[in-house]
Amino acid sequence: MKKNNLSQNNIPEDNSYTAKDIYVLEGLEPVRRRPGMYIGSTGVDGLHHLIWEVVDNSIDEAMMGYAKHILVEILAQNRVAITDDGRGIPVDLHPKTKKSALETVLCTLHAGGKFGGKSYKVAGGLHGVGVSVVNALSKYLKAEVFRDGAIYTQEYSQGKPLTPVKKNGVSSHSGTKITFEPDPEIFPVIEFDSKKILDHLRQQAYLTPGLTITFKDYRPLALLPSYTFHFESGIKTFVRYLSRQNIPLSDVFYVNKEQAGIQVEIALLYVDDTESLELAFANNINTLEGGMHLTGFRSALTRALNDYAKAK
Numbered sequence: 001m002k003k004n005n006l007s008q009n010n011i012p013e014d015n016s017y018t019a020k021d022i023y024v025l026e027g028l029e030p031v032r033r034r035p036g037m038y039i040g041s042t043g044v045d046g047l048h049h050l051i052w053e054v055v056d057n058s059i060d061e062a063m064m065g066y067a068k069h070i071l072v073e074i075l076a077q078n079r080v081a082i083t084d085d086g087r088g089i090p091v092d093l094h095p096k097t098k099k100s101a102l103e104t105v106l107c108t109l110h111a112g113g114k115f116g117g118k119s120y121k122v123a124g125g126l127h128g129v130g131v132s133v134v135n136a137l138s139k140y141l142k143a144e145v146f147r148d149g150a151i152y153t154q155e156y157s158q159g160k161p162l163t164p165v166k167k168n169g170v171s172s173h174s175g176t177k178i179t180f181e182p183d184p185e186i187f188p189v190i191e192f193d194s195k196k197i198l199d200h201l202r203q204q205a206y207l208t209p210g211l212t213i214t215f216k217d218y219r220p221l222a223l224l225p226s227y228t229f230h231f232e233s234g235i236k237t238f239v240r241y242l243s244r245q246n247i248p249l250s251d252v253f254y255v256n257k258e259q260a261g262i263q264v265e266i267a268l269l270y271v272d273d274t275e276s277l278e279l280a281f282a283n284n285i286n287t288l289e290g291g292m293h294l295t296g297f298r299s300a301l302t303r304a305l306n307d308y309a310k311a312k
Contacts, residue, residue, distance in 0.1 A: 028107065028158075032159070039137070050133075054080075062084075062086070066086045069211070070214070072201060074192055074216070075179070079180065084175050088174045089143070102145060103154060106154070107132060134178070138182055138183055139158065140181040141157075143155075146173055152168070207281060208234070235254075239269045240269070243271045251269075253266075
């Protein structure tokens with residue numbers, strides 16, 4: 001006979017539920033407890049998502065017109081470094097946390113410059129969890145900020161500062177460099193896929209015309225040690241790239257217009273294929289499940305074609 005602690009009414013015998021049963025997770029501990037909630041998984045996709053989160057911050061600087069170049073480096077010891085020439089994360093004292101803004105951004109969920117104000121009109125992420133999540137899930141992370149003629153650094157481990165923010169030397173340029181090493185306690189396999197990274201960086205370069213993204217792989221067996229993306233024509237070139245295996249039946253139709261404070265950019269090409277390929281993005285984030293922007297485009301295109309047919 002199996003014995004359990006449930007009564008006849010299926011209520012546990014020890015049914016106490018008091019304040020001691022309420023857990024409060026401090027700092028970035030929720031991310032380490034449930035990483036899948038923040039990066040999707042702890043497998044290959046989640047591992048590479050750490051790179052996307054840091055790159056997205058640099059892309060946001062480029063979309064605002066402050067950054068022109070992003071460098072992504074795969075280093076030894078499973079480390080990745082992402083550098084941009086944007087404004088650099090602020091390092092002055094934050095009025096609420098009483099800590100450096102750099103430490104606040106790196107160590108606090110929902111802390112960032114994208115919730116209000118004029119720092120970011122367009123941004124890929126508005127939840128403020130990006131780089132702090134990367135910090136939480138990294139065995140080691142180093143932030144280097146170049147701004148106001150100086151270099152500021154701070155090091156972390158598993159989301160906790162190892163050192164205070166330090167002023168180390170002078171700098172004639174501005175920007176941010178984040179170097180991180182994923183935590184093997186979180187990721188059972190740490191192996192970066194250069195093709196996966198290049199595909200993502202290529203797409204981001206197409207979506208941000210004028211931006212230069214350089215990839216360097218310093219691993220001993222790197223198949224492609226260095227590669228650079230730069231596209232002045234943006235998504236018009238992207239459409240041609242996506243249809244490179246087909247015969248074009250028209251020129252690329254392109255429109256870029258702002259309506260009611262929302263900027264819409266569309267590139268369209270007809271090719272010799274019975275199946276269609278649609279890629280939709282919101283602030284450079286690929287909306288794989290579609291959305292109102294894609295639904296609206298389909299409806300508008302259908303209406304325009306029907307109106308043209310009736311006019312003929």
